[in-house]
Amino acid sequence: MSTEAPAEPAVNYLNASYGIKSWLLTLDHKRIGLLYLATITLMFVVGGLAATLMRLHLVEPQGALFEPETYNKMFSSHGIIMVFFFLIPSIPATLGNFCIPLMIGARDVAFPRLNLMSWYLFVTGCAFVLYDTISGGVDTGWTFYPPYSSLYAQSHVVAAALGIFIAGFSSILTGLNFIVTIHKMRAPGMTWFRLPLFIWALYATSLIFVLGTPVIAVTVFLLGLERLLHVGIFDPAVGGDPLLFQHMFWFYSHPAVYIMILPGMGVISELITAFSRKKIFGYSFVAFSSLSIAVISFIVWGHHMFVTGQALYAGLVFSVLSFLVAIPSAVKVFNWTATLYRGSISYEAPMLYALGFIGLFTIGGLTGLFLASLATDVHLNGTYFIVAHFHYIMVGGAVMAYLGGIHFWWPKICGRLYPDMWARISAAIIFIGFNLTFFPQFMLGYLGMPRRYAVYAPEFQVLNVLSSAGASILGIGYVIPLVYLIWSMRYGPIAGPNPWKAKGLEWTIPSPPPTENFEEIPIVTEDAYNYPAIEPHAYPDSQGVASV
Amino acid sequence: MVEHPEQAADYHPPHIVPVPIYVAVFVALIIFTALTTGIAYIDLGKWNTVVALVIAVCKMVLVVLFFMHVKYSKGLTRIVILGAFFWLGIMITLTCSDELTRHWEIVPQGWSAGMHIARQLF
Ligand SMILES: [Cu+2]
Numbered sequence: 001m002s003t004e005a006p007a008e009p010a011v012n013y014l015n016a017s018y019g020i021k022s023w024l025l026t027l028d029h030k031r032i033g034l035l036y037l038a039t040i041t042l043m044f045v046v047g048g049l050a051a052t053l054m055r056l057h058l059v060e061p062q063g064a065l066f067e068p069e070t071y072n073k074m075f076s077s078h079g080i081i082m083v084f085f086f087l088i089p090s091i092p093a094t095l096g097n098f099c100i101p102l103m104i105g106a107r108d109v110a111f112p113r114l115n116l117m118s119w120y121l122f123v124t125g126c127a128f129v130l131y132d133t134i135s136g137g138v139d140t141g142w143t144f145y146p147p148y149s150s151l152y153a154q155s156h157v158v159a160a161a162l163g164i165f166i167a168g169f170s171s172i173l174t175g176l177n178f179i180v181t182i183h184k185m186r187a188p189g190m191t192w193f194r195l196p197l198f199i200w201a202l203y204a205t206s207l208i209f210v211l212g213t214p215v216i217a218v219t220v221f222l223l224g225l226e227r228l229l230h231v232g233i234f235d236p237a238v239g240g241d242p243l244l245f246q247h248m249f250w251f252y253s254h255p256a257v258y259i260m261i262l263p264g265m266g267v268i269s270e271l272i273t274a275f276s277r278k279k280i281f282g283y284s285f286v287a288f289s290s291l292s293i294a295v296i297s298f299i300v301w302g303h304h305m306f307v308t309g310q311a312l313y314a315g316l317v318f319s320v321l322s323f324l325v326a327i328p329s330a331v332k333v334f335n336w337t338a339t340l341y342r343g344s345i346s347y348e349a350p351m352l353y354a355l356g357f358i359g360l361f362t363i364g365g366l367t368g369l370f371l372a373s374l375a376t377d378v379h380l381n382g383t384y385f386i387v388a389h390f391h392y393i394m395v396g397g398a399v400m401a402y403l404g405g406i407h408f409w410w411p412k413i414c415g416r417l418y419p420d421m422w423a424r425i426s427a428a429i430i431f432i433g434f435n436l437t438f439f440p441q442f443m444l445g446y447l448g449m450p451r452r453y454a455v456y457a458p459e460f461q462v463l464n465v466l467s468s469a470g471a472s473i474l475g476i477g478y479v480i481p482l483v484y485l486i487w488s489m490r491y492g493p494i495a496g497p498n499p500w501k502a503k504g505l506e507w508t509i510p511s512p513p514p515t516e517n518f519e520e521i522p523i524v525t526e527d528a529y530n531y532p533a534i535e536p537h538a539y540p541d542s543q544g545v546a547s548v
Numbered sequence: 549m550v551e552h553p554e555q556a557a558d559y560h561p562p563h564i565v566p567v568p569i570y571v572a573v574f575v576a577l578i579i580f581t582a583l584t585t586g587i588a589y590i591d592l593g594k595w596n597t598v599v600a601l602v603i604a605v606c607k608m609v610l611v612v613l614f615f616m617h618v619k620y621s622k623g624l625t626r627i628v629i630l631g632a633f634f635w636l637g638i639m640i641t642l643t644c645s646d647e648l649t650r651h652w653e654i655v656p657q658g659w660s661a662g663m664h665i666a667r668q669l670f
Contacts, residue, residue: 211632211635243646243650247643247646248639251639251643298638301642302642310650312649313645313646313649314645314646317645318642
């Protein structure tokens with residue numbers, strides 16, 4: 001480690017101990033966060049590769065590359081890996097693990113050993129799914145609906161289900177750990193209503209982890225039971241209910257959407273306040289909207305089943321309830337926008353991601369209302385409209401927030417700054433590439449192109465080629481940050497404790513933080529985002545002399 | 549971290565359940581299991597499922613109260629347990645909003661029968 005700048009602490013969590021063993025057996029929440037970061041980046045690359053190949057295949061109406069069966073396996077792998085092994089752990093397990101103790105003024109999470117164990121469970125789950133992908137993959141889609149996954153399954157369903165089952169326990173343990181940490185480990189003076197909103201969002205996420213994940217574990221367990229022992233659970237021929245699987249699957253998997261987006265919303269609250277240098281507008285509304293999103297997320301799942309033969313009455317109930325989610329989501333969007341009003345806004349890379357998030361999440365959310373309406377859903381269900389809708393939420397929302405958060409806390413994580421110009425350029429490339437990929441898919445879906453098909457009608461080719469072109473731009477946008485972030489770990493200018501001049505306990509300690517985080521446990525005396533009256537700030541100059 | 553001095557103040561030693569109570573609960577669970585098995589040989593018609601579920605719930609309550617120490621814990625622990633049951637209730641209630649009002653089609657078994665119907669329709 002270089003010593004030329006005074007801002008870099010001599011001993012920190014990165015260099016306190018050396019060697020593979022010191023990482024694989026670490027109990028430090030910061031190192032565990034980085035272990036997760038490495039793991040999910042690998043999974044993102046694998047899942048992204050599958051997506052790239054699919055988009056290449058769809059350049060031609062008859063399919064350019066694969067047999068239809070291979071294509072089925074490709075989109076199944078993409079979905080399973082991206083949902084269960086990237087998006088769900090993305091923000092909570094990396095930034096959550098890294099930031100929660102720092103932000104609430106604690107030395108670690110409540111159960112450090114459990115924390116390490118959740119990473120090992122997660123890696124085991126990853127191993128099963130990667131083995132599954134290599135050994136032939138599944139062709140069921142990420143939803144594993146029977147009878148594709150039971151009676152008529154021709155692929156390696158059990159290994160994939162087992163991987164999801166095991167990774168689920170990693171989620172449960174992480175959620176449990178976060179809940180106890182947030183309840184019990186807050187520094188003196190850090191009351192519930194002084195918590196940063198990222199913490200509120202992760203608290204709500206953890207509730208979903210703990211209440212929802214056991215259900216998906218039970219569901220895949222029952223699927224295994226039916227597949228291996230032929231117990232009648234979902235197969236009507238032996239007394240099962242054909243829709244029961246979908247009820248149980250979506251009881252978890254709809255809330256899982258909020259596992260992906262709630263932490264993202266928390267990140268956005270941090271970014272918007274830090275880069276407009278203002279207190280959040282309506283703190284308690286934003287905090288409670290996280291909790292109400294978590295609760296409402298559990299009572300809307302039937303909107304995935306409007307055209308499956310579900311009762312019309314149930315459809316009506318679920319349609320009405322689904323509309324409710326729009327309320328707390330809109331509260332957040334309006335409050336972020338109101339926070340910007342008369343703020344001293346600056347456009348560093350994290351802020352670009354945050355602003356991108358607000359726009360893309362709004363489009364994703366509003367198209368969700370089209371799908372929650374019974375009548376329009378009959379037309380749009382099973383088309384590319386759905387694909388576009390949830391990618392606006394999950395990629396335009398969750399991934400943008402994840403990247404924004406990574407860029408925001410990166411100087412804290414490794415003590416170095418990345419090149420701001422490259423970061424802004426890649427944020428712009430990602431925004432353009434994303435919209436070019438997925439906006440045509442809204443049109444394709446509206447025109448009636450079904451999802452999950454290896455071939456399509458020739459009149460859809462132009463929009464498909466546009467979408468594939470966008471995907472390659474998006475891919476470039478993702479590779480650039482990977483390069484400069486890795487570069488900056490060694491060659492970036494020293495960041496200093498608080499390069500953004502942001503509020504929050506994590507910015508009061510050195511970057512990278514020492515292993516025990518706080519030399520002395522701080523005493524909190526002010527609200528979150530207590531920014532002084534507006535004063536200008538600048539990105540630290542390229543000499544690396546951060547003004548502190 | 550090994551020690552949190554600020555937490556030591558409100559530390560309560562765990563309640564110790566006397567062994568005879570554990571034994572009694574265990575015996576009760578065995579009796580309930582035997583009962584379930586025995587009743588499986590008697591056809592109660594539509595009450596078959598009801599009786600089996602009632603016995604299962606009794607066993608679950610015993611496990612939760614004694615083996616999981618909920619009888620001796622209070623406050624947050626009880627809220628957590630109640631919350632879990634409430635969420636189970638959400639899942640069952642809303643699933644029933646479909647199950648109980650669904651329009652059940654009587655579909656003939658097998659492909660050939662289905663094709664037969666299809667030919668008549670189109
Ligand atoms: Cu949903």
